[in-house]
Amino acid sequence: MNREFTTRTTCPACKSETILHWTHGEIPYLGEVMYLTSKCQCGHRYTDVFSLTEKEPLRYEFHIESQSDLDVRVIRSSTGRIELPELGIIIDPGTASESFISNIEGLLKRVEKILQIFLQDEEKRECAKELLNQIDEIYKNGNLTVIIEDPTGNSAILSKNAKKIPLTSE
Ligand SMILES: [Zn+2]
Numbered sequence: 001m002n003r004e005f006t007t008r009t010t011c012p013a014c015k016s017e018t019i020l021h022w023t024h025g026e027i028p029y030l031g032e033v034m035y036l037t038s039k040c041q042c043g044h045r046y047t048d049v050f051s052l053t054e055k056e057p058l059r060y061e062f063h064i065e066s067q068s069d070l071d072v073r074v075i076r077s078s079t080g081r082i083e084l085p086e087l088g089i090i091i092d093p094g095t096a097s098e099s100f101i102s103n104i105e106g107l108l109k110r111v112e113k114i115l116q117i118f119l120q121d122e123e124k125r126e127c128a129k130e131l132l133n134q135i136d137e138i139y140k141n142g143n144l145t146v147i148i149e150d151p152t153g154n155s156a157i158l159s160k161n162a163k164k165i166p167l168t169s170e
Pocket residue numbers: 011012013014015016040041042043044
């Protein structure tokens with residue numbers, strides 16, 4: 001298999017033709033994957049990742065117990081749903097939620113960015129402040145559960161301590 005190739009696609013934002021880059025890679029626990037990236041002249045970016053080996057619907061649960069767990073890698077495909085029960089936060093798949101490969105700290109930074117936008121909103125300000133304080137505490141004493149569900153099996157939490165549960169179709 002070619003490790004890298006490109007195809008043409010239509011930009012969803014400006015409808016002009018743009019180039020989609022495909023890169024083959026390997027990720028522990030997830031196996032062989034393809035990364036998809038494109039960046040249109042209009043500035044629209046698209047990224048996604050999908051596994052070539054595992055296709056079952058899966059749910060991952062991981063409880064952070066120490067600060068070093070913040071380094072555990074998280075892969076979220078465009079169909080992954082993230083839940084942070086202690087914070088009461090659910091990030092559903094959607095147009096605004098792009099896929100990413102990061103670690104748990106990076107995931108929390110993304111959540112903080114969204115909360116910072118909510119600080120501008122008078123109705124949401126108090127709630128956002130409270131959640132930002134809770135996230136500060138998590139950085140200090142690391143107490144958080146991260147759950148990712150993906151009906152395509154393309155998302156993962158890359159730790160041997162992550163619980164991997166097959167999703168039954170409901
Ligand atoms: Zn475009």
